Amino acid sequence: MRPFGLAALWICVAALAPAQGNPPPRETLIKAGRLIDGRSDAPQANVGILVAGERIVAVGPLAQVQGQAKSATVIDLAAMTVLPGFIDTHTHLLLQGDPTSESYDQQLLYQSTPYRAILAARNARIALEHGFTAIRDLETEGAMYADVDVKLAVSRGEIPGPRIFAATRAMAPTGMYPIVGANWELELPHGVQPVDGVEGARLAVRQQVAHGADWIKYYSDRRYYFGADSVLHSWVNFTDEEAKAIVDEAHRLGRKVAAHAIGADGIAAALRAGVNSIEHGDGFTDALLDEARAKGVYWAPTVTVAYYVAGPRGGVWGPMIAAQKRAFQRGLQKGVKIVFGTDVGGFPWTELNQAKEFAYYVQYGMTPLQAIKTATAVAAELLGQDDQIGAVAPGRYADLVAVQGDPLKDITELERVRFVMKGGVVYLSK
Numbered sequence: 001m002r003p004f005g006l007a008a009l010w011i012c013v014a015a016l017a018p019a020q021g022n023p024p025p026r027e028t029l030i031k032a033g034r035l036i037d038g039r040s041d042a043p044q045a046n047v048g049i050l051v052a053g054e055r056i057v058a059v060g061p062l063a064q065v066q067g068q069a070k071s072a073t074v075i076d077l078a079a080m081t082v083l084p085g086f087i088d089t090h091t092h093l094l095l096q097g098d099p100t101s102e103s104y105d106q107q108l109l110y111q112s113t114p115y116r117a118i119l120a121a122r123n124a125r126i127a128l129e130h131g132f133t134a135i136r137d138l139e140t141e142g143a144m145y146a147d148v149d150v151k152l153a154v155s156r157g158e159i160p161g162p163r164i165f166a167a168t169r170a171m172a173p174t175g176m177y178p179i180v181g182a183n184w185e186l187e188l189p190h191g192v193q194p195v196d197g198v199e200g201a202r203l204a205v206r207q208q209v210a211h212g213a214d215w216i217k218y219y220s221d222r223r224y225y226f227g228a229d230s231v232l233h234s235w236v237n238f239t240d241e242e243a244k245a246i247v248d249e250a251h252r253l254g255r256k257v258a259a260h261a262i263g264a265d266g267i268a269a270a271l272r273a274g275v276n277s278i279e280h281g282d283g284f285t286d287a288l289l290d291e292a293r294a295k296g297v298y299w300a301p302t303v304t305v306a307y308y309v310a311g312p313r314g315g316v317w318g319p320m321i322a323a324q325k326r327a328f329q330r331g332l333q334k335g336v337k338i339v340f341g342t343d344v345g346g347f348p349w350t351e352l353n354q355a356k357e358f359a360y361y362v363q364y365g366m367t368p369l370q371a372i373k374t375a376t377a378v379a380a381e382l383l384g385q386d387d388q389i390g391a392v393a394p395g396r397y398a399d400l401v402a403v404q405g406d407p408l409k410d411i412t413e414l415e416r417v418r419f420v421m422k423g424g425v426v427y428l429s430k
């Protein structure tokens with residue numbers, strides 16, 4: 001049983017508020033020239049979206065919704081396409097690009113966690129201004145639980161940013177995640193929480209959840225190479241018992257699990273363990289795609305980062321792109337749940353707009369509408385938030401973006417967001 005805590009108390013206070021004479025929520029009528037609602041198969045023209053407070057209360061033909069909106073403030077987006085706010089399911093707020101191990105080590109060794117958190121606050125604003133109203137932030141890379149602090153500051157309205165689903169520290173066994181291999185006399189910072197053994201795995205999940213983790217992430221593999229069978233293989237990090245303990249404990253505590261898994265061996269191990277999402281997934285084979293589909297496991301391909309790191313890292317990282325493209329096309333044919341994830345932070349927030357990922361999906365065979373749904377309906381479903389976000393529909397949060405042109409004709413329009421609203425508040429209008 002959940003103890004009667006602060007959360008329950010807040011609900012009571014909020015429920016009493018209207019009786020104490022608070023004004024009704026502020027109303028806004030948005031006139032949308034074209035609406036892509038995030039779920040439907042076709043756009044609609046001349047739509048009215050009525051927002052009261054932080055929620056959408058009506059969506060329909062403009063004339064009809066206008067009749068419902070008595071004293072609403074009007075936002076005229078008649079020349080634009082309105083969409084649900086985008087959701088990126090693979091980000092790193094606490095990271096500023098790590099194309100090489102030097103750039104990674106530099107951040108962990110020479111930047112304090114407070115300094116990194118200041119940059120994370122800036123990154124949260126960048127994400128929001130690029131139209132991302134929700135993110136799943138998949139670990140802090142050595143910055144402990146600072147993602148939970150950024151989330152708190154955003155949710156309290158102290159800084160602008162997206163809704164954040166935080167994974168905190170992530171997990172890998174001792175010696176299997178950077179920083180390793182340096183002077184053995186020094187205990188260097190770890191990019192993850194080192195976790196060993198079944199009991200260690202359960203303890204780590206409990207610790208991370210206790211400190212605010214909404215999601216649990218672990219690293220299923222490392223050391224990627226192409227075998228004689230042309231499959232991208234990898235070394236698996238955890239024993240099956242350890243990986244299953246992580247997943248079982250997370251699920252027991254009501255948290256879902258994301259597994260970093262690049263090679264076929266890491267993907268297979270993660271699927272055996274029962275994870276909810278595969279991150280990167282370059283080495284997906286047909287058999288593994290079938291298994292992912294059968295188990296309802298989501299796949300966040302993170303194509304943008306793959307292109308970004310291929311040059312500086314060299315070696316296997318170049319050919320991995322072609323392998324992933326093939327896997328993506330096969331996964332699309334097979335109906336695997338491909339979900340929008342970019343790994344921004346793996347590339348600098350200040351250099352590339354994470355919305356670039358949409359264009360890669362279209363280039364790899366999705367229709368523009370399919371690509372849009374990966375960051376709206378599908379992403380919301382992965383997060384277990386499909387009744388809250390990911391669609392322009394009554395009852396959902398008023399998380400909206402608008403672009404000038406038609407993204408169904410030119411998907412790169414999504415890289416030029418002109419208007420952003422989150423929870424009924426306008427953060428960008430140009």
Ligand SMILES: [Zn+2]
Nearest residue numbers: 092138343346
């Ligand atoms: Zn990542």
